[in-house]
Structures are given as structure tokens and as C-alpha cells.
Amino acid sequence: CRSAAAMTASTAVAPMAMPAVDSLREPVSRGLTRPLAWRRDQLARLTALLDGAEEAILAALAADLGKPPVEAYFEVVAVRQELRLCQRQLRRWMAPRPVPVPLSQRPGQARLLPEPLGCVLIIGPWNYPFSLTIQPLVSALAAGNSAVLKPSEHAPRTSALIAQLVARHLEPAVVQVVEGDGAVASELLQLRFDHIFFTGGGRVGRLVMEAAARHLTPVTLELGGKSPAIVLADADLDTTARRLIWGKGLNAGQTCIAPDHVLVEASVRPALVERLTREITRHYGEDPLASPDLARIVNRPQFERLYGLLEGARQQGQLLAGGQSDRERLRIAPTLLAVEAADDPLMQEELFGPLLPVLPVASLEEAITRVRRGAKPLALYLFSTSSTAQEQVLAGTSSGGVCFNDVVMQVGVPELPFGGVGPSGMGRYHGQSGFDTFSHLRSVLRRPFRFDVPLRYPPYGDRLSLIKRLMG
Secondary structure (H helix, E strand, O other): OOOOOOOOOOOOOOOOOOOOHHHHHHHHHOOOOOOHHHHHHHHHHHHHHHHOOHHHHHHHHHHHHOOOHHHHHHHHHHHHHHHHHHHHHHHHHHOOEEEOOOHHHOOOEEEEEEEEOOEEEEEOOOOOOOHHHHHHHHHHHHOOOEEEEEOOOOOHHHHHHHHHHHHHHOOOOOEEEOOOOHHHHHHHOOOOOOEEEEEOOHHHHHHHHHHHHOOOOOEEEEOOOOOEEEEOOOOOHHHHHHHHHHHHHHHHHOOOOOOOEEEEEHHHHHHHHHHHHHHHHHHHOOOHHHOOOOOOOOOHHHHHHHHHHHHHHHHOOOEEEOOOEEOOOOEEOOEEEEOOOOOOHHHOOOOOOOEEEEEEEOOHHHHHHHHHHOOOOOEEEEEOOOHHHHHHHHHHOOOOEEEEOOOOHHHHOOOOOEEOOHHHEEOEEOHHHHHHHOEEEEEEEEOOOOOOOHHHOOOOOOOHHHHHHHHO
16 A cells, blocks of 8 residues: 555654563463463453544544545454454364374374464554554454554545544553654664564555565565456446446545456446446535545545646646645546557556556456556456456466455455565555464474384494385
């Protein structure tokens, strides 16, 4: 995502005291957070946090991003789903995981034992500032860790609300919130955490990784990229257009897995553009800027970046539909843009806004080639009824995730791991993947004193041939 809890310049925020990471790590080190009861208590506290603050969360998201209530509620739902899954599966996830042992090690027993990492740092983004800060916290606490949260300063109302709610519902010895700008984030990264979980853009992700390397701290980077949507001639174009406009209009396009651009077979490009144009009106009316269902761009710099791309495309005659904007209210209508070449300015970086380039391709093979030429995306979409085409996409491309005949919905499957690959991120979470991300799977071998075969001990003599036969 272009979104970042970033170490970028922003409005000055009063400095906050840095957390005492060693103190937060102490109860984890002493084993106090390992019992199932302790972890369930933390999940119950997070559930209570949600139950008492739903309206406040929706109001904060409306203030920060102009999110309509339905889209704001999606953030609450994401956290609730994670909590329910953790509460249901936590005992199973915590259980030792048996590992087979070779004949030469029997009657020994091997297993993997999930244990907490310690104190973790979670740096949240501005585009989904509540769910993408609290959802990783669910996994971190389920795994028995303490945590420091750094919400995004670019969503100040949500950041302040998170700080209030965490202080009210969770013990400061377990979770602390540090608010502030990029300088505060940089200062936090100087501390030695046991894991850093960052959601944001690639540029800041590199800085996070660089800072983590000083302490050899493992990181999870949830980034983004130019997630393409491929549309073949056999697709249901009406449904395809409806789903593409929904995914691109969601949060005004400020979603890391939103379709960034469309690669459509040239034979159906005019028909798809016609339907996409119609769906913009159906979703947001004749004047999308007046629609209560369209969020705004988060701040002036992001608006100006998108506006510059829009105006450049307009001057080149690329505007197909939409194009309205309001600088005062930071609103841009969902916009279709004709793109022919890979070196077009619209194709250089993740758009992260309601601009949707539409590029013609001669075939699925050409579309796959275009995808491979770019950086591995966080999401890849294909609209086609052909199972053969779906298998071609899976075999011929790499991406964080794939969704066939829809967009964005893959993130709503609680047990489906979410994460990127290559430039779109590293590591994953949601469900057991989140639990494992914030756990160390400790290797344990248990051996009895009996059956102590002397074959392995010196003097070895002429045992080599026998050992070869026994051990391969």
C-alpha cells in the first residue's frame, strides 16, 4: 500500500514517552502470558473494547477518511471475525505439534511447541487505521505476547480513539499505544522489539527493515503494489464491471488489494468500459462527488498526487469516464482512463486512489506476460469462466493472493492467510498464520535413558558400512 504509519513528515505531534520494552517483555519472559486462560482474558478484553465503542469507531473513520458507515463497519467486522476465530481455535493452535522421528531416533519423540516471542511492535496504516492496527494485535495477544501499537498520525481521530480504548480495556503492562509522527516511529524503531509488524508502503517498509536489522529483529511487512485485474472475453461483463467498480470505489480506492488496473481482451474492451461507466453512476449517482457512499482522499498531499495523474491523463485525451474532483473536500470521483503503453505515468506506481486504467491485451498470454514483467503484486484478479485460464494464471504468475471472478473478497475469509511476496511484502497473518507469525515454533526432542545403542559412540572401529546401511 502507499498507506504508511510512516516516518514521513506530517503535522507536528506532542512527543510521547517511549515505552519500557524490557518491562513489557518481562511477564512474557517469566511465562505469565503462556496459559490459555491469560490469552483468553486478553481476547475477551478486546471483545469488550469493540462492544462498547462501535459508534465511536465509525465516527472516527468518518472524520479521518470520510468513510460511509457501511465501509467503516467493515473494519469492525474484520476484527470481530479474527477474535471469534481465535477464541474458537486457540487451544488447538497452542497445542504441541507432533513431528515424526526417524528409526534411528526412536523411541524418541519430537514436537514443535508454539511459544510467545516477547514484546512486539505493530505499526498501523492510515487507510484502514482501526482494523489494520487492532487485527494484528489480536494475533499477537493470542500468541501470548505484549505489544506496543503505533497508529497512523494521518488518521488522528482513529489514533486517539485507539489510545483511549486500549488504556481503558487492556493493562499497560501488556499493551501500550504510542501516538506521534514519523519522528516518533523512527524513535520506536531504535528500541529492541522481538518482532515488528508493519503495514504501509514499500519505501517506509525498507526503512523499517533496515532499523530492525540492527537488532536482528524479525519483521512482517504488509505492503502492496499494482494489483492487476485480467478480464477475458468469456467473463460475465455485467457482474465483472459491478465488482470492479465496487472494489475500486471502496475507501476511494485507498485499499492495498484494490484492483490497480484492468487488462482486458481487446475484443470486449468497449463493452466493458460501457458497463464500468454505467456502474459508476449506479454506485455513486450522476454526481459522485455528492455521494454519501464515496470516501474522501486522506489528505492534501495524496489528493495532489492523484490530481496530477488525473490531469496529465486528461490532457492526453485518456479520460473515459468520471474525472470530477473537489480540492477543498479532497474528493475524486471513480475514473476510467485509457492506457495503451506500459510506460504510461499511470502504470509506474501503485495508484492508491479511485483512478482505474483500462489496458487492452490480445490474449491471456499477453496479460500474463505483462503481470510477470512487473513486481509481484499483493493481489491478482482474473474474471473468466474458464478453469483452464484460471490454472494458467496460477501456473504462470506469482502474487500474494489470487481471487477469481471477484475483487477484495479474499481478505474476508478469516482462515485464509494474507500477505505479500517479493516487493508486495513478507510474512502473513489472519487466523493460524497470524498466531504463528507472533510465535516461535520451538523444536523439542525428548529421548529416554533406555535403549542407549552404543553404535554412535567412539571408538568407531569399522562401523561405517553398518551405519550407512542403518541411516542411509
